[in-house]
Amino acid sequence: MAGGSYYVPHQAKWPIVGTIGLFVFFVGFANLLNGASIGPTVLAGGTAILVVMMFGWFGDVIRESEGGMYKKNEGMSFRMGMGWFIFSEVFFFAAFFGALFYARQLALPWLSGEGAGATTQAILYPEFSFTWPNTANGPEAIGGQFEAMGAFGLPLINTLLLLTSGVTCTIAHHAIKEGKRKSMSMWLLATVILGAIFLTLQVEEYAHAYNELNLTLESGIYGSTFFMLTGFHGFHVAMGTLMLFIVMIRGFRGHFTAENHFAFEASAWYWHFVDVVWLGLYVFVYWL
Amino acid sequence: MSAVDTHHDEHHAPPASSIKRWLFTTNHKDLGTLYLWFALIMFFIGGAMALIIRLELFQPGLQFVDPSFFNQMTTMHALIMIFGAVMPAFVGLANWMVPMMIGAPDMALPRMNNWSFWIMPAAIGLLLSTLFMESGGPAGGWTMYPPLVLQGGDSFAFFIFSVHFMGISSIMGSINIVATILNMRAPGMTLLKMPLFVWTWLITAFLLIAVIPVLAGAVTMLLTDRFFGTSFFNAAGGGDPVLYQHIFWFFGHPEVYILILPAFGVISEIIPTFARKRLFGYASMVYATASIAFLSFIVWAHHMFTVGMPLAGELFFMFSTMMIAVPTGVKVFNWIATMWRGAMTFETPMLFALGFVVMFTIGGFSGLMLAITPADIQYHDSYFVVAHFHYVLVPGAIYSLMAAAYYWLPKWTGHMYDEKLGQWHFWLSTIFVNLLFFPMHFVGLAGMPRRIPDYNLQFADMNALASVGAFGFGFTQILFVYIIVKAVRGGEKATDQVWDGADGLEWTVPSPAPYHTFDTPPDVK
Numbered sequence: 115m116a117g118g119s120y121y122v123p124h125q126a127k128w129p130i131v132g133t134i135g136l137f138v139f140f141v142g143f144a145n146l147l148n149g150a151s152i153g154p155t156v157l158a159g160g161t162a163i164l165v166v167m168m169f170g171w172f173g174d175v176i177r178e179s180e181g182g183m184y185k186k187n188e189g190m191s192f193r194m195g196m197g198w199f200i201f202s203e204v205f206f207f208a209a210f211f212g213a214l215f216y217a218r219q220l221a222l223p224w225l226s227g228e229g230a231g232a233t234t235q236a237i238l239y240p241e242f243s244f245t246w247p248n249t250a251n252g253p254e255a256i257g258g259q260f261e262a263m264g265a266f267g268l269p270l271i272n273t274l275l276l277l278t279s280g281v282t283c284t285i286a287h288h289a290i291k292e293g294k295r296k297s298m299s300m301w302l303l304a305t306v307i308l309g310a311i312f313l314t315l316q317v318e319e320y321a322h323a324y325n326e327l328n329l330t331l332e333s334g335i336y337g338s339t340f341f342m343l344t345g346f347h348g349f350h351v352a353m354g355t356l357m358l359f360i361v362m363i364r365g366f367r368g369h370f371t372a373e374n375h376f377a378f379e380a381s382a383w384y385w386h387f388v389d390v391v392w393l394g395l396y397v398f399v400y401w402l
Numbered sequence: 403m404s405a406v407d408t409h410h411d412e413h414h415a416p417p418a419s420s421i422k423r424w425l426f427t428t429n430h431k432d433l434g435t436l437y438l439w440f441a442l443i444m445f446f447i448g449g450a451m452a453l454i455i456r457l458e459l460f461q462p463g464l465q466f467v468d469p470s471f472f473n474q475m476t477t478m479h480a481l482i483m484i485f486g487a488v489m490p491a492f493v494g495l496a497n498w499m500v501p502m503m504i505g506a507p508d509m510a511l512p513r514m515n516n517w518s519f520w521i522m523p524a525a526i527g528l529l530l531s532t533l534f535m536e537s538g539g540p541a542g543g544w545t546m547y548p549p550l551v552l553q554g555g556d557s558f559a560f561f562i563f564s565v566h567f568m569g570i571s572s573i574m575g576s577i578n579i580v581a582t583i584l585n586m587r588a589p590g591m592t593l594l595k596m597p598l599f600v601w602t603w604l605i606t607a608f609l610l611i612a613v614i615p616v617l618a619g620a621v622t623m624l625l626t627d628r629f630f631g632t633s634f635f636n637a638a639g640g641g642d643p644v645l646y647q648h649i650f651w652f653f654g655h656p657e658v659y660i661l662i663l664p665a666f667g668v669i670s671e672i673i674p675t676f677a678r679k680r681l682f683g684y685a686s687m688v689y690a691t692a693s694i695a696f697l698s699f700i701v702w703a704h705h706m707f708t709v710g711m712p713l714a715g716e717l718f719f720m721f722s723t724m725m726i727a728v729p730t731g732v733k734v735f736n737w738i739a740t741m742w743r744g745a746m747t748f749e750t751p752m753l754f755a756l757g758f759v760v761m762f763t764i765g766g767f768s769g770l771m772l773a774i775t776p777a778d779i780q781y782h783d784s785y786f787v788v789a790h791f792h793y794v795l796v797p798g799a800i801y802s803l804m805a806a807a808y809y810w811l812p813k814w815t816g817h818m819y820d821e822k823l824g825q826w827h828f829w830l831s832t833i834f835v836n837l838l839f840f841p842m843h844f845v846g847l848a849g850m851p852r853r854i855p856d857y858n859l860q861f862a863d864m865n866a867l868a869s870v871g872a873f874g875f876g877f878t879q880i881l882f883v884y885i886i887v888k889a890v891r892g893g894e895k896a897t898d899q900v901w902d903g904a905d906g907l908e909w910t911v912p913s914p915a916p917y918h919t920f921d922t923p924p925d926v927k
Contacts, residue, residue, distance in 0.1 A: 119921075120586070122429075122508045123513060124428060126513040129513055129514070129516040129517035129520060130520055133517065133521050136524070137524040137528065140528060141560075144563050148556045148559055187585065190585045191510035191581045194510070194580065195577050195578075198576075198577045201611055201612070202612070205611075205612050206615035207619075210619055212649060212652070216642070216648065217645065221641060221644075222640050230710065230712055244640075250640050251633070251639055251640055252636070252639035256633050256636070256638060331626075331630055331632055332632070334640045335639055335640035337632070337633075338626070338632035
């Protein structure tokens with residue numbers, strides 16, 4: 115850190131609100147899962163507290179940023195924070211990808227008698243022989259017969275949508291680097307619209323899976339990995355879209371300069387991260 | 403926020419009696435203090451659970467608690483000690499010391515620092531609340547293996563969410579530490595000039611950011627398997643319960659090093675001070691730490707030698723695990739070489755540090771025994787394993803925390819602690835901790851299984867000894883609290899330097915350290 119005066123706020127009231135919000139959220143969610151009637155209400159209450167906290171906390175930070183309180187060092191801390199947060203997200207997805215690879219390459223072949231699994235199969239499931247994806251819901255065909263999601267319908271369109279949104283996002287980045295705030299916001303608008311179409315198509319795809327393919331969350335390990343991976347990804351797309359949307363509005367309101375636009379960068383990094391995860395999903399979940 | 407000043411207008415702390423100060427504080431020293439007190443309280447709660455376990459195991463047969471409650475105690479003791487005591491204690495030390503050691507005015511993200519701390523009491527509260535539920539708390543072991551854990555009662559969901567909740571705190575806390583170390587160093591404080599405590603924390607924080615999300619993923623799969631009909635860990639649906647163990651231990655093994663790397667850092671600060679010599683092999687210490695961190699990602703299945711892995715897997719994980727002995731050996735040899743021909747004195751921090759070196763090494767050697775696959779098939783899930791990890795965690799991690807507390811108490815409080823009582827604390831702890839854990843090696847090798855409230859008569863004598871040791875060790879810690887409180891309230895004034903052999907930026911500021919230090923960065927030669 116070069117030369118003095120790092121901005122250290124003295125008192126912060128939002129973190130404790132965030133703690134209370136998370137606590138209420140988790141208590142509500144757990145009660146909901148246990149079937150307690152109070153669950154949904156408490157869960158909604160916790161969510162509301164968290165939303166208020168985010169408006170308050172981000173609001174403070176935006177005011178300080180626009181007030182010129184942050185210099186290079188503060189900006190670097192924020193960037194590192196976001197960078198390492200995305201790094202942690204990579205590992206979260208890695209756990210689910212790991213489950214997919216393990217089930218497909220090890221667990222299912224063992225269940226059908228390969229390698230060290232010969233006795234397991236002979237004793238437990240002598241009839242079971244595994245092919246991906248048709249019998250990937252296990253020897254007891256949990257969730258019943260299903261059809262796997264094809265790779266070249268909606269998923270391919272979604273891939274193109276996300277890749278295009280990566281391009282528009284980058285054009286927006288070049289715009290703000292040249293100080294063209296309006297242009298940045300317009301390109302972000304395009305990005306947000308592409309993200310929204312992606313999400314709509316994913317809802318469409320899920321409906322198709324449930325209604326026509328009998329592919330559900332309960333379709334054995336195939337359904338589990340398919341919906342958990344694409345579902346968490348979809349949730350991240352929704353968050354990314356929201357972030358870019360807010361950056362867009364801030365752009366229209368005259369925030370950001372060519373030098374100072376951390377919120378844009380953070381959201382853009384996040385968006386590209388979501389993009390890359392999708393490519394992994396497309397290859398390993400849909401295609402191969 | 404009211405404070406919009408880039409310079410500090412208040413150089414003095416708000417009064418300690420003000421609740422608002424502690425709830426809203428962004429000061430790294432305040433938050434460090436909160437973390438440390440919180441960890442100490444958890445140490446006693448987790449310790450009380452351990453005493454319930456040892457009370458029941460004092461004699462064979464079922465005496466005091468029913469087996470279900472016994473299982474809740476083994477599960478909760480581990481969770482509270484790992485997530486509530488040792489980890490927050492090290493984060494507390496990082497909060498206090500890292501900015502002072504690198505010449506930074508505070509942590510890089512002070513508001514988030516507050517959030518990371520205040521999540522902890524809420525998350526642990528959520529976890530502890532399960533003990534009061536009709537179904538009782540989680541009883542399937544802290545490793546949460548399915549299918550057993552999925553059979554828990556209403557507490558299951560609360561338990562899973564408390565793990566998520568603590569994970570949020572850990573990730574934010576670690577991101578903050580990494581950003582602080584990489585971005586807030588004073589001019590001239592190059593990476594290879596950083597004190598080893600800072601280095602070990604940098605690497606620990608990296609491990610935390612990488613593996614806590616994996617744990618979050620694993621417990622999320624448990625949650626969906628139980629409530630949403632997924633089949634991750636259900637063989638009938640094409641999943642595998644062993645898959646859980648792989649994911650869990652991919653988190654769990656780096657977690658082990660998360661608990662011990664900062665301890666290595668503490669010991670590497672203390673031994674040079676009291677040997678009055680520079681740390682031997684500084685660079686090799688840094689590289690050894692990084693090697694241990696790297697290896698920690700490729701050894702996880704040594705916790706699972708008996709689940710039925712292919713032979714190639716067993717061999718790979720056996721050899722990769724044994725390789726850890728190399729960088730760990732480098733560290734132990736460096737500590738010993740630091741002491742070689744040093745002008746040593748044996749104040750309490752040094753005693754605990756030496757106790758660490760000896761007894762951690764005992765735990766390290768039993769770990770090497772456990773790494774041998776064919777031997778482990780015999781040792782697995784026996785008290786030998788319990789003896790092993792308690793040797794590395796109690797006279798290992800916990801001893802380093804006590805050493806750190808004695809070492810830096812004068813800097814924190816401005817008063818010297820009572821040296822005589824400190825020495826009593828060390829010797830009583832050391833006698834009792836060995837009485838507690840050493841017999842476990844023998845009953846373990848003789849076949850006593852862990853996590854069972856009753857045992858064969860042949861194990862009776864050793865268990866009685868261990869229980870006596872447990873109560874002795876537990877009650878000795880009241881002395882520790884007394885010494886801390888005494889030093890907080892008064893005592894001999896500490897000098898700024900405190901220890902004549904101490905080296906580092908934290909010793910250049912007054913004792914007690916002012917509320918804000920290094921507002922203008924110091925010059926580091």
